[in-house]
Amino acid sequence: MQVSRVRVLGISLLLAGLALGGCSTRMTRAPVVDRGTAVAGSTSSSEPMPATVVKAPQTENAGGVGTYTVKPGDTLIRIGLDTGQSWKDIARWNQIDNPNLIEVGQVLRVAPPQTAAVAQAAPGVVTRPVPAPSVAPVVVGAAPAGSSTPSDAPAATEGAQVASHAAPATAEDGTAFIWPASGSLLAGFDEARNKGLDIAGKSGDAIVAAADGRVVYAGAGLRGYGNLIILKHSNVFLTAYAHNRALLVKEDQTVRRGQKIAEMGNTDSDRVKLHFEIRRQGKPVDPARYLPAR
Numbered sequence: 001m002q003v004s005r006v007r008v009l010g011i012s013l014l015l016a017g018l019a020l021g022g023c024s025t026r027m028t029r030a031p032v033v034d035r036g037t038a039v040a041g042s043t044s045s046s047e048p049m050p051a052t053v054v055k056a057p058q059t060e061n062a063g064g065v066g067t068y069t070v071k072p073g074d075t076l077i078r079i080g081l082d083t084g085q086s087w088k089d090i091a092r093w094n095q096i097d098n099p100n101l102i103e104v105g106q107v108l109r110v111a112p113p114q115t116a117a118v119a120q121a122a123p124g125v126v127t128r129p130v131p132a133p134s135v136a137p138v139v140v141g142a143a144p145a146g147s148s149t150p151s152d153a154p155a156a157t158e159g160a161q162v163a164s165h166a167a168p169a170t171a172e173d174g175t176a177f178i179w180p181a182s183g184s185l186l187a188g189f190d191e192a193r194n195k196g197l198d199i200a201g202k203s204g205d206a207i208v209a210a211a212d213g214r215v216v217y218a219g220a221g222l223r224g225y226g227n228l229i230i231l232k233h234s235n236v237f238l239t240a241y242a243h244n245r246a247l248l249v250k251e252d253q254t255v256r257r258g259q260k261i262a263e264m265g266n267t268d269s270d271r272v273k274l275h276f277e278i279r280r281q282g283k284p285v286d287p288a289r290y291l292p293a294r
Contacts, residue, residue, distance in 0.1 A: 197288070227247055
Protein backbone atom coordinates (compact mmCIF):
# COMPACT_ATOMS: atom_id res chain seq x y z
CA MET A 1 0.00 0.00 0.00
CA GLN A 2 2.83 2.36 0.84
CA VAL A 3 4.56 1.48 -2.47
CA SER A 4 1.42 2.37 -4.39
CA ARG A 5 1.23 5.79 -2.73
CA VAL A 6 4.85 6.48 -3.62
CA ARG A 7 4.23 5.43 -7.21
CA VAL A 8 1.17 7.68 -7.52
CA LEU A 9 3.11 10.62 -6.03
CA GLY A 10 5.97 10.04 -8.45
CA ILE A 11 3.65 9.96 -11.44
CA SER A 12 1.95 13.16 -10.28
CA LEU A 13 5.29 15.00 -9.94
CA LEU A 14 6.35 13.80 -13.39
CA LEU A 15 3.14 15.07 -15.00
CA ALA A 16 3.46 18.43 -13.24
CA GLY A 17 7.02 18.79 -14.50
CA LEU A 18 5.96 18.04 -18.06
CA ALA A 19 3.17 20.62 -17.83
CA LEU A 20 5.56 23.29 -16.55
CA GLY A 21 8.06 22.42 -19.23
CA GLY A 22 5.41 22.79 -21.92
CA CYS A 23 4.41 26.25 -20.63
CA SER A 24 8.05 27.32 -20.55
CA THR A 25 8.53 26.26 -24.14
CA ARG A 26 5.50 28.18 -25.35
CA MET A 27 6.58 31.37 -23.52
CA THR A 28 10.01 31.44 -25.15
CA ARG A 29 8.39 31.32 -28.57
CA ALA A 30 5.94 34.18 -27.94
CA PRO A 31 6.60 37.26 -30.15
CA VAL A 32 7.96 40.38 -28.50
CA VAL A 33 6.00 43.60 -29.22
CA ASP A 34 8.00 46.78 -28.64
CA ARG A 35 5.32 49.46 -28.26
CA GLY A 36 7.95 52.12 -27.72
CA THR A 37 8.95 52.09 -31.38
CA ALA A 38 5.78 53.81 -32.64
CA VAL A 39 6.48 57.28 -34.08
CA ALA A 40 5.26 59.94 -31.68
CA GLY A 41 2.90 62.43 -33.24
CA SER A 42 2.47 60.46 -36.46
CA THR A 43 -0.62 61.36 -38.46
CA SER A 44 -2.16 60.69 -41.84
CA SER A 45 -2.71 64.40 -42.43
CA SER A 46 -0.35 66.18 -44.82
CA GLU A 47 -0.52 69.37 -42.75
CA PRO A 48 1.88 69.98 -39.87
CA MET A 49 0.49 69.19 -36.43
CA PRO A 50 1.42 70.76 -33.05
CA ALA A 51 4.95 70.13 -31.82
CA THR A 52 5.48 66.88 -29.93
CA VAL A 53 8.42 66.01 -27.67
CA VAL A 54 9.95 62.87 -29.18
CA LYS A 55 13.48 63.11 -27.77
CA ALA A 56 15.81 65.53 -26.03
CA PRO A 57 15.80 68.62 -28.28
CA GLN A 58 18.88 70.18 -29.79
CA THR A 59 19.20 73.65 -28.31
CA GLU A 60 22.49 74.91 -29.66
CA ASN A 61 22.34 78.32 -31.36
CA ALA A 62 19.22 79.25 -29.35
CA GLY A 63 18.51 82.95 -29.70
CA GLY A 64 20.80 83.33 -32.69
CA VAL A 65 19.99 85.52 -35.67
CA GLY A 66 17.54 83.83 -38.01
CA THR A 67 16.54 81.14 -35.49
CA TYR A 68 13.32 80.22 -33.67
CA THR A 69 12.86 78.04 -30.57
CA VAL A 70 9.80 75.78 -30.80
CA LYS A 71 7.14 76.31 -28.11
CA PRO A 72 4.33 73.96 -26.99
CA GLY A 73 1.49 73.96 -29.52
CA ASP A 74 3.63 75.28 -32.37
CA THR A 75 3.26 73.98 -35.91
CA LEU A 76 5.42 74.78 -38.92
CA ILE A 77 2.47 76.72 -40.35
CA ARG A 78 2.27 78.92 -37.25
CA ILE A 79 6.05 79.36 -37.15
CA GLY A 80 6.07 80.31 -40.83
CA LEU A 81 3.33 82.91 -40.31
CA ASP A 82 5.10 84.37 -37.26
CA THR A 83 8.48 84.58 -38.99
CA GLY A 84 7.33 85.62 -42.46
CA GLN A 85 8.43 82.39 -44.14
CA SER A 86 6.93 79.43 -45.97
CA TRP A 87 6.58 76.38 -43.73
CA LYS A 88 7.96 74.28 -46.56
CA ASP A 89 11.08 76.46 -46.71
CA ILE A 90 11.57 76.07 -42.95
CA ALA A 91 11.24 72.29 -43.28
CA ARG A 92 13.82 72.27 -46.08
CA TRP A 93 16.32 74.55 -44.30
CA ASN A 94 16.18 72.27 -41.24
CA GLN A 95 16.11 68.98 -43.15
CA ILE A 96 12.77 68.04 -41.58
CA ASP A 97 11.35 65.05 -43.45
CA ASN A 98 8.18 64.77 -41.35
CA PRO A 99 6.73 68.23 -40.58
CA ASN A 100 4.68 66.72 -37.74
CA LEU A 101 7.82 65.84 -35.79
CA ILE A 102 9.18 69.09 -34.43
CA GLU A 103 10.25 69.21 -30.80
CA VAL A 104 9.45 71.63 -28.01
CA GLY A 105 12.71 73.47 -27.34
CA GLN A 106 14.14 72.64 -30.77
CA VAL A 107 15.97 75.51 -32.44
CA LEU A 108 14.96 75.99 -36.09
CA ARG A 109 16.56 78.04 -38.82
CA VAL A 110 13.90 80.48 -40.06
CA ALA A 111 15.99 82.47 -42.52
CA PRO A 112 17.70 81.36 -45.74
CA PRO A 113 21.12 79.84 -44.91
CA GLN A 114 23.02 82.59 -46.75
CA THR A 115 21.25 85.37 -44.82
CA ALA A 116 21.81 83.69 -41.46
CA ALA A 117 25.48 83.02 -42.24
CA VAL A 118 26.12 86.69 -43.05
CA ALA A 119 24.35 87.80 -39.87
CA GLN A 120 26.37 85.41 -37.69
CA ALA A 121 29.63 86.56 -39.29
CA ALA A 122 28.85 90.17 -38.35
CA PRO A 123 26.84 89.97 -35.08
CA GLY A 124 26.76 93.74 -34.71
CA VAL A 125 24.91 94.17 -38.01
CA VAL A 126 21.26 93.25 -38.47
CA THR A 127 20.71 92.13 -42.05
CA ARG A 128 17.38 92.64 -43.78
CA PRO A 129 16.19 91.23 -47.10
CA VAL A 130 15.19 94.72 -48.26
CA PRO A 131 17.25 97.83 -47.37
CA ALA A 132 15.53 100.19 -44.95
CA PRO A 133 14.18 103.26 -46.75
CA SER A 134 15.55 106.71 -46.03
CA VAL A 135 12.03 108.20 -45.99
CA ALA A 136 8.86 107.30 -44.12
CA PRO A 137 8.47 103.49 -44.22
CA VAL A 138 5.00 103.40 -45.79
CA VAL A 139 3.72 105.28 -48.81
CA VAL A 140 -0.07 105.11 -49.04
CA GLY A 141 -2.24 106.36 -51.84
CA ALA A 142 -1.38 107.65 -55.29
CA ALA A 143 1.18 110.28 -54.35
CA PRO A 144 2.80 112.05 -57.34
CA ALA A 145 6.15 110.72 -58.48
CA GLY A 146 9.00 112.42 -56.67
CA SER A 147 6.79 113.62 -53.83
CA SER A 148 8.83 113.92 -50.63
CA THR A 149 5.86 113.83 -48.26
CA PRO A 150 3.80 110.64 -48.54
CA SER A 151 0.15 110.86 -47.56
CA ASP A 152 -0.87 109.27 -44.27
CA ALA A 153 -3.36 106.42 -44.34
CA PRO A 154 -6.70 107.22 -42.72
CA ALA A 155 -7.55 105.07 -39.75
CA ALA A 156 -9.95 102.24 -40.53
CA THR A 157 -13.35 102.77 -38.94
CA GLU A 158 -16.08 100.24 -38.33
CA GLY A 159 -18.86 100.32 -40.90
CA ALA A 160 -16.68 101.91 -43.60
CA GLN A 161 -17.10 100.55 -47.11
CA VAL A 162 -14.15 98.65 -48.57
CA ALA A 163 -13.37 99.27 -52.24
CA SER A 164 -11.22 96.47 -53.66
CA HIS A 165 -10.95 98.27 -57.03
CA ALA A 166 -9.15 101.32 -55.64
CA ALA A 167 -5.67 102.14 -56.90
CA PRO A 168 -3.02 100.10 -55.07
CA ALA A 169 -0.90 101.56 -52.29
CA THR A 170 2.84 100.92 -52.44
CA ALA A 171 4.91 99.80 -49.46
CA GLU A 172 8.60 100.49 -48.95
CA ASP A 173 9.75 97.37 -50.78
CA GLY A 174 7.59 98.09 -53.82
CA THR A 175 4.73 95.73 -52.91
CA ALA A 176 1.46 97.30 -54.11
CA PHE A 177 -1.63 96.39 -52.05
CA ILE A 178 -5.36 96.61 -52.77
CA TRP A 179 -8.34 95.70 -50.59
CA PRO A 180 -9.00 91.93 -50.75
CA ALA A 181 -12.81 92.18 -50.53
CA SER A 182 -15.71 94.60 -50.76
CA GLY A 183 -17.88 95.07 -47.72
CA SER A 184 -18.21 96.99 -44.50
CA LEU A 185 -15.49 96.81 -41.89
CA LEU A 186 -16.57 94.80 -38.86
CA ALA A 187 -13.42 95.29 -36.77
CA GLY A 188 -10.20 97.20 -37.17
CA PHE A 189 -6.67 96.27 -36.19
CA ASP A 190 -5.86 95.79 -32.51
CA GLU A 191 -2.44 94.38 -31.71
CA ALA A 192 -3.71 92.58 -28.62
CA ARG A 193 -7.14 91.37 -29.76
CA ASN A 194 -7.36 91.47 -33.57
CA LYS A 195 -4.24 91.08 -35.68
CA GLY A 196 -5.91 92.28 -38.87
CA LEU A 197 -9.16 93.59 -40.35
CA ASP A 198 -12.52 91.80 -40.34
CA ILE A 199 -14.52 92.53 -43.49
CA ALA A 200 -18.22 91.63 -43.83
CA GLY A 201 -19.87 90.04 -46.82
CA LYS A 202 -22.09 87.23 -48.04
CA SER A 203 -21.14 83.58 -48.27
CA GLY A 204 -19.44 83.04 -51.62
CA ASP A 205 -18.29 86.65 -52.12
CA ALA A 206 -15.01 86.93 -53.98
CA ILE A 207 -11.73 87.19 -52.05
CA VAL A 208 -8.87 88.53 -54.17
CA ALA A 209 -5.11 88.64 -53.72
CA ALA A 210 -4.09 91.96 -52.19
CA ALA A 211 -0.80 91.93 -54.12
CA ASP A 212 1.25 89.80 -56.49
CA GLY A 213 2.72 86.82 -54.69
CA ARG A 214 3.09 83.08 -54.16
CA VAL A 215 0.79 80.79 -52.18
CA VAL A 216 2.81 79.44 -49.25
CA TYR A 217 -0.15 77.88 -47.45
CA ALA A 218 -3.68 76.79 -48.36
CA GLY A 219 -5.57 74.65 -45.87
CA ALA A 220 -7.25 74.46 -42.48
CA GLY A 221 -4.34 73.53 -40.23
CA LEU A 222 -4.14 76.68 -38.12
CA ARG A 223 -6.63 76.85 -35.26
CA GLY A 224 -8.86 79.93 -35.24
CA TYR A 225 -8.41 80.73 -38.94
CA GLY A 226 -10.60 78.13 -40.63
CA ASN A 227 -9.89 77.67 -44.33
CA LEU A 228 -6.81 79.84 -44.70
CA ILE A 229 -4.61 81.16 -47.50
CA ILE A 230 -1.21 82.75 -46.87
CA LEU A 231 0.55 84.63 -49.67
CA LYS A 232 4.22 85.63 -49.64
CA HIS A 233 4.79 88.85 -51.58
CA SER A 234 8.46 89.56 -50.85
CA ASN A 235 11.12 88.91 -48.25
CA VAL A 236 9.25 91.44 -46.12
CA PHE A 237 5.49 90.93 -46.52
CA LEU A 238 2.95 88.14 -46.10
CA THR A 239 -0.84 88.42 -46.25
CA ALA A 240 -3.36 86.02 -44.68
CA TYR A 241 -7.00 85.42 -45.69
CA ALA A 242 -9.08 83.44 -43.15
CA HIS A 243 -12.53 81.82 -42.67
CA ASN A 244 -13.06 81.12 -46.39
CA ARG A 245 -15.82 78.87 -47.69
CA ALA A 246 -13.69 77.62 -50.58
CA LEU A 247 -10.02 77.88 -51.51
CA LEU A 248 -9.35 78.38 -55.22
CA VAL A 249 -5.54 78.23 -55.26
CA LYS A 250 -2.90 75.68 -54.25
CA GLU A 251 0.43 75.92 -52.46
CA ASP A 252 3.36 77.16 -54.58
CA GLN A 253 0.97 78.72 -57.10
CA THR A 254 1.82 82.25 -58.31
CA VAL A 255 -1.03 84.75 -58.16
CA ARG A 256 -1.55 88.30 -59.41
CA ARG A 257 -2.96 91.27 -57.55
CA GLY A 258 -6.78 91.25 -57.87
CA GLN A 259 -6.95 87.54 -58.80
CA LYS A 260 -9.80 85.65 -57.11
CA ILE A 261 -8.23 83.20 -54.66
CA ALA A 262 -11.13 82.21 -52.39
CA GLU A 263 -14.80 82.56 -51.57
CA MET A 264 -15.90 84.21 -48.34
CA GLY A 265 -17.28 81.94 -45.63
CA ASN A 266 -17.54 81.33 -41.90
CA THR A 267 -15.20 78.39 -41.24
CA ASP A 268 -13.99 78.55 -37.61
CA SER A 269 -15.99 81.79 -37.19
CA ASP A 270 -19.35 82.79 -35.73
CA ARG A 271 -20.35 84.70 -38.88
CA VAL A 272 -19.51 85.11 -42.56
CA LYS A 273 -16.49 87.41 -42.90
CA LEU A 274 -12.94 87.75 -44.16
CA HIS A 275 -10.22 88.11 -41.57
CA PHE A 276 -7.32 89.78 -43.40
CA GLU A 277 -3.79 90.24 -42.07
CA ILE A 278 -0.65 91.90 -43.37
CA ARG A 279 2.53 90.70 -41.72
CA ARG A 280 5.81 92.57 -42.00
CA GLN A 281 8.70 90.15 -41.39
CA GLY A 282 6.22 87.99 -39.50
CA LYS A 283 4.85 90.73 -37.23
CA PRO A 284 1.17 91.71 -37.66
CA VAL A 285 0.81 95.34 -38.76
CA ASP A 286 -2.27 97.50 -39.30
CA PRO A 287 -3.43 96.80 -42.87
CA ALA A 288 -4.97 100.28 -43.02
CA ARG A 289 -1.42 101.69 -43.19
CA TYR A 290 -0.73 99.75 -46.39
CA LEU A 291 -4.09 99.78 -48.18
CA PRO A 292 -5.24 102.57 -50.50
CA ALA A 293 -7.61 105.32 -49.38
CA ARG A 294 -11.25 104.52 -49.99
